[in-house]
Amino acid sequence: xxxxxxxSEMLGTTHWTSAAICDLVDENKGSIDPRIYTxxxxxxxxxxxxxxRAWLCVAHEAQIPNAGDFFSTYMGEDPVLVVRQVDMSVKVxxxxxxHRGMKLCRADLxxxxxxxxxxxxxxxxxxxxxxRVPREEEGYKNKLIKSxxxxxxxxxxxxxxxxxxxxxxxxxxxxxxxxxxxxxxLDTFLSxxxxxxxxxxxxxxxxxKANWKFAAEQFASDMYHAPLSHLSATLAxxxxxxxxxxxxxxxxxxxxxxxxxxxxxxxxxxxTEAAQIENIQILFGWMGExxxxxxxxxxxxxxxxxRGDAPLGINGAHMTIFPNLSFLPAIQTLxxxxxxxxxxxxVWAVTLVDKAAxxxxxxxxxxxxxxxxxxxxxxxxxxxENWVMIxxxxxxxxxxxxxxxxxxxxxxSKPHEDYPGIVGDVxxxxxxxxxxxxxxxxxxxxxxxxxxx
Amino acid sequence: xxxxVVPDSQVTPELQYRIEQFLYYESRLLxxxxxxxxxxxxxxxxxxxxxxxxxxxxxxQHLEYDGAAEAQFFDETKxxxxxxxxxxxxxxxxxxxxxxxxxxxxxxxxxxxxxxxNIQLSAYFHVYxxxxxxxxxxxxxxxxxxxxxxxxxxxxLAREIRLDQSTLMxxxxxxxx
Numbered sequence: 243x244x245x246x247x248x249x250s251e252m253l254g255t256t257h258w259t260s261a262a263i264c265d266l267v268d269e270n271k272g273s274i275d276p277r278i279y280t281x282x283x284x285x286x287x288x289x290x291x292x293x294x295r296a297w298l299c300v301a302h303e304a305q306i307p308n309a310g311d312f313f314s315t316y317m318g319e320d321p322v323l324v325v326r327q328v329d330m331s332v333k334v335x336x337x338x339x340x341h342r343g344m345k346l347c348r349a350d351l352x353x354x355x356x357x358x359x360x361x362x363x364x365x366x367x368x369x370x371x372x373x374r375v376p377r378e379e380e381g382y383k384n385k386l387i388k389s390x391x392x393x394x395x396x397x398x399x400x401x402x403x404x405x406x407x408x409x410x411x412x413x414x415x416x417x418x419x420x421x422x423x424x425x426x427x428l429d430t431f432l433s434x435x436x437x438x439x440x441x442x443x444x445x446x447x448x449x450x451k452a453n454w455k456f457a458a459e460q461f462a463s464d465m466y467h468a469p470l471s472h473l474s475a476t477l478a479x480x481x482x483x484x485x486x487x488x489x490x491x492x493x494x495x496x497x498x499x500x501x502x503x504x505x506x507x508x509x510x511x512x513x514t515e516a517a518q519i520e521n522i523q524i525l526f527g528w529m530g531e532x533x534x535x536x537x538x539x540x541x542x543x544x545x546x547x548x549r550g551d552a553p554l555g556i557n558g559a560h561m562t563i564f565p566n567l568s569f570l571p572a573i574q575t576l577x578x579x580x581x582x583x584x585x586x587x588x589v590w591a592v593t594l595v596d597k598a599a600x601x602x603x604x605x606x607x608x609x610x611x612x613x614x615x616x617x618x619x620x621x622x623x624x625x626x627e628n629w630v631m632i633x634x635x636x637x638x639x640x641x642x643x644x645x646x647x648x649x650x651x652x653x654x655s656k657p658h659e660d661y662p663g664i665v666g667d668v669x670x671x672x673x674x675x676x677x678x679x680x681x682x683x684x685x686x687x688x689x690x691x692x693x694x695x
Numbered sequence: 696x697x698x699x700v701v702p703d704s705q706v707t708p709e710l711q712y713r714i715e716q717f718l719y720y721e722s723r724l725l726x727x728x729x730x731x732x733x734x735x736x737x738x739x740x741x742x743x744x745x746x747x748x749x750x751x752x753x754x755x756q757h758l759e760y761d762g763a764a765e766a767q768f769f770d771e772t773k774x775x776x777x778x779x780x781x782x783x784x785x786x787x788x789x790x791x792x793x794x795x796x797x798x799x800x801x802x803x804x805x806x807x808x809x810x811x812x813n814i815q816l817s818a819y820f821h822v823y824x825x826x827x828x829x830x831x832x833x834x835x836x837x838x839x840x841x842x843x844x845x846x847x848x849x850x851x852l853a854r855e856i857r858l859d860q861s862t863l864m865x866x867x868x869x870x871x872x
Contacts, residue, residue, distance in 0.1 A: 350749040350861070352758075443765025444749050448863035471789065478782035588862060593766070605764070612770050613778070618745075618868030620782050623790035626866030630830075 248686070252290050256283045260686040267678040272649025272671075274678055279453035280636050284685070285584040291685050292565050293318025295411040297420045299567040299578055300324045300334055302592065303404050304440045310353045310368055315590070316580050317408065322396070323347055323357070324406060325368050332401070334408040335370045336394035346393065350445075357393075366393050403432035404439045413690055423662035424505035424563055427498065429549075430556050431571040434541040436548060437598035441576075442608045446591045448617040452629035454566055454581040455681070457589070460625065461560050461568030462506030463673035465495065466650065471628060475620035479527045495668025496661060497651065502694050504680025506673025507663075509559030509571075521557045525572055528614055530606030536599050537572055544598075562673075564680055569594070574607045575615040585633055591616060648674050706806045710814075715804050717842070717849055718818060722799035725871055730780045733871070734773075738843050738850035743771040745856040745872065760857070768868055769856065776871075790869040796825040797870050801838075813852065814842045822872060824865075832865050834858060838872065 245259045263284070266275040278284060298317045305313045306326040313324045314337060321337035323346065337346050339359035346357045346366060356373065357366045365374040370393035375386060396408040400417040407417050414420065421428060432439055450457070460467065469476070477484060494517065495510040512518035518538070525534040542555055558572040569576040577591035593611040595604045614621045635641045651670030658665035666672050680693075687693050724733040737743075745768040746760045761767065771779075782788050800821040808815035822834040836858040842849035856872045 348750065349752045349755075352752050352755050443761045443767075444747050446747055446766050446768065446863075447861065448865065450866040452866075470787075474782045474785040474788040477785045477787070478778045482781060608764070608766075609770055609775075612767055613775055616768065617863050617865065618768050620779060620788075623867035623869045624788070627790040630866055 248287065250287055250290055252286055253283060256287060258283060258287065263686050264682050267675075267682045268645075269675050269679055271645075272647060272652050272675070273645040274648050276636050276642050276644065276646055278678070278681070279455060279633065280584050280642060282584055285581070287685050288581070288681075289318045291688070292681070293320075293581065295409065295414060295684070296565050297400070297407045297409045297414060297417050298565075299405050299563070300408050301406045302439070302441050302576075302594070303332075303401065303406060305351065306332070308353065310355060311351075312347065312354055312357075312368070313351045314347060314349065315578075317396070317410065318581060320410075321345060322408070324408075325354075327369055332399055332406055333369060334396040334399050334406070335366075336396075338394065339364050339366075340372070340391045340393065370395055403429065405432065411690075415690055415694070419694075420503060421505070421563065422503050423498070423500035424503065424507070424561075426662045427507045427509075427556070427559070427561055428563065430545065430559070431561070431569055431576075431594075433545070434537075434571070435544045435596040435598045437596060439594050440597050441592040441594050442604065443593075446589075446616050448589050449582075449586060450589060450626045450629055451586050452626075452633040453584055454579045454587045455677075456629040456632060457579045457587060457625075458562045458564070458566055458568060459674050459677055461570075462504075462562035462564075462677050463497070463499075463508065463671055465497065465508045465560065465668050466671075467625075467628070471624045472621050474624070475614065478620055479614075496658070497655070497666045497668050497670040497672055498661060498663040499655060499666075499672040499676035500663045502680075504564035504677045504684075505562060506676055507559055507561035508668050508670075508673070510557045510668065511555065512557060518557075525558065528573070529610035530603075532600055532603040533606040533610065536596075536603040541596055541599070562677070564677060570615065573611065573615055575611050589617075648678070702805055703807055703809050705809045710809070711804070711806065714806060714814065714816060714842070714849075715801075718801045718804060718840075721851075722801055725799055726797050728794060730783060730871075734776060734780055736849075736851055737773050737776060738852040739773055741771070741773045741776070741851060742853045743769055743776065743851075743856075744854070745769040745858060748858070748861050750861055768858070768863065769872075779871075788869070790867040793827065795870055798823045799872075812844060814844065814849065816840050816842070820872065822870075824870065834860070834865075834872070836860075836872075 245261050247255045248258050250256050266278050300315050301313045301324040309326055309328045311326045315322055323335045323337045325333050327333055339346050341362055341364050344359050344361040346359055363376040367373045372388040372391045397410055397412040399408050402417060494513050497508040499506055510521055512521050522534050522538050545551055560570055562568045566579040574594050575591055576594045577589055580588040580590055582588055593608055595607050613619055616622055648671050651666045651672050655664045655666030655672040683693050721736055747766045748760055751759050783791055801818050803819040806816045818838050820836060820838055824832045839855040841853035843852040
C-alpha cells in the first residue's frame with residue numbers, strides 16, 4: 243500500500259508523504275537532505291505544524307509594563323499583538339481585523355486604549371473584544387453580533403522568568419513539559435539571579451537571507467564553528483599582536499540534546515580554578531570587567547545557593563529553545579529568528595540583563611552586544627555571511643541533491659549525573675540531530691503524545 | 696532627536712568648502728579601504744552611534760529613536776573602532792573577505808553651529824554597498840557630526856548616524872558610515 247500524501251490544512255494535500263519527510267533527516271547515517279532549507283511546501287508545512295503549534299517566545303514582560311502597553315511581533319508569519327491587560331495579565335491577539343483582514347496595529351510598540359482598524363474603522367478593546375463598528379445601524383441594521391467577531395486569541399499564554407510564551411494549539415502540553423530538560427539551562431540564563439531580568443532598550447532587527455533552521459541549529463548545537471568562523475573577532479578582542487595559536491578555544495565543555503522537544507545547548511564548564519580564570523578573562527575581553535565579575539561571582543553564587551549547582555557551573559553557552567528562540571548566556575543576547583519564507587529570516591535581538599546587576603555591568607553588556615552579537619557585531623557578521631552563502635549555493639540542483647553531514651559525536655552522548663539531557667563533548671552535533679529529528683516529527687505527527695514518546 | 700537644523704550665520708563660503716572637502720576626503724578613504732588613515736581622522740574622545748528606530752504611532756514620535764543608553768547598531772569609541780579595524784586586518788574577517796565595494800555619497804551639508812573649538816553639522820548620506828557577485832545594498836540617512844578644530848584641520852569628535860530604516864536590510868554592518 244502506498245503511503246498517503248500529507249493532508250495539510252493550508253495546502254490541501256502536499257506532495258510530501260510522512261515517510262519522505264522522515265527520510266530527509268537520517269539520524270543513523272548522520273545526514274540531512276538540504277531541501278529542508280529550501281522547499282516552499284515544507285516551509286508552508288512548518289508554518290502550520292511547527293509555528294502553528296509550538297510554544298513561541300513573543301516578548302519579555304518588561305516590554306509591556308503598563309496596562310494598554312502592546313508589543314507587536316510574529317508567531318511564524320502571523321502578526322500578533324502582545325498586550326498588557328487592565329488586570330495586568332497578558333493577552334496575545336492575532337493582529338488582524340476580522341472584517342477584511344487588515345493589520346489592526348502597525349506600530350512596533352506603544353500604549354493603546356483601543357485598536358482601531360484603519361480600513362473601515364472596526365475598533366477592538368485591548369482585550370480583543372470588538373467594541374465598535376461604524377454604521378452598525380445603517381449598514382448592519384444592528385444585526386451584527388459583535389461578540390462573535392472579537393480578535394483571534396492564542397490558545398494559551400505562559401510566563402517563564404519574565405519571558406512571555408504563546409501557542410496556537412489547545413492540545414499543546416504545558417510550557418514546563420514542552421521545555422523538558424531545557425528548563426534547567428534556560429534557568430541558568432533567565433534566573434541566574436533571583437531578582438529577575440530586564441532588557442536594555444528596544445529590539446534590534448535585521449534581515450538575513452537564509453533559512454531559519456541554520457540559525458536555530460547553530461545556536462542549539464554548534465560550538466564547532468566558533469573557533470574558525472569567529473577567529474577574526476576572537477583575535478580582535480585580544481591584545482594587539484596576539485598570535486592565532488593563542489586564540490584557540492580551550493576548556494572542557496558539554497553539549498546537550500534534550501531527551502525530547504528538539505532543544506539544545508552547549509557550554510564550557512571549567513573543571514578547575516585555572517580554567518575558570520581563563521573563562522572569566524574571555525568574558526572580560528568581550529564585555530568588560532564589571533559584567534564578567536558580576537556574572538561569575540554574585541550571579542553564579544545566587545544560582546548556586548538556590549539550585550546547588552556544581553561550584554564552577556555553566557559558563558558561556560549557546561542555546562536554542564525549539565523552534566526559534568536562541569540566546570547566549572554570559573554574552574546576554576536573546577533573539578527570535580522570525581521566518582520569512584524558506585530563504586529569509588529577520589533577527590529580533592535584545593540584550594537581557596539581571597535587574598540586580600550593577601549599572602556598570604549592564605552598560606558593558608549593552609555595549610558588548612552592539613560590538614559582538616548584533617548586525618554590526620564582529621561575531622555576528624560572519625555568521626550571517628555563512629548562512630547567506632549556503633542558501634545561495636542551495637539554488638543549485640546538484641547542491642540540493644547533496645546530503646550534508648551531521649554525524650559529529652554520534653554515539654558518544656549519554657545521560658550525565660550533573661546535567662539533564664543527553665550529554666556529550668562540547669564539540670558535537672547531537673543537539674542538531676535532535677533538532678532536525680524533532681522537526682521531522684512535528685511535521686509528520688499531529689499528536690503531542692506521539693511527539694513526546 | 697528633534698533638533699531643527701538652522702545654518703549658523705557665521706558660516707562663510709570658505710568654511711563650507713573646507714568642511715565639505717573634509718567630509719569628501721573621509722568618504723574617499725573609506726571607499727578606498729584606507730581604514731587606518733580614516734582612523735587617524737577620529738578624535739581620541741570619539742562617540743560614534745547609530746540608534747535603532749522603531750515604528751511608533753505619531754503621538755509617540757518622541758520615542759522613535761532609542762536613547763543614548765539603549766539599543767544601537769553602533770555605539771563606538773576610538774578604541775572599539777580600532778578593534779573593528781584590527782578584525783579586518785586579521786585576514787579572517789569573512790564578512791569582508793573578499794571586501795565589499797562601498798561608495799559614500801555625502802550631500803546637504805549644513806553647518807549649524809560654529810564656536811572656537813567645534814563645528815557641528817548635518818549631512819545626508821547614501822552609502823552604496825556591492826558585495827561578492829550580486830549583493831547590492833543601499834543605506835540612506837543623516838549624520839549629525841561634531842568636528843573638533845585642530846589647528847588648520849579637524850578631527851571627528853562625535854557622529855550620530857540616523858539611518859532611514861527600521862528593520863535593517865542587511866546581514867552585516869561590516870563597514871563604516
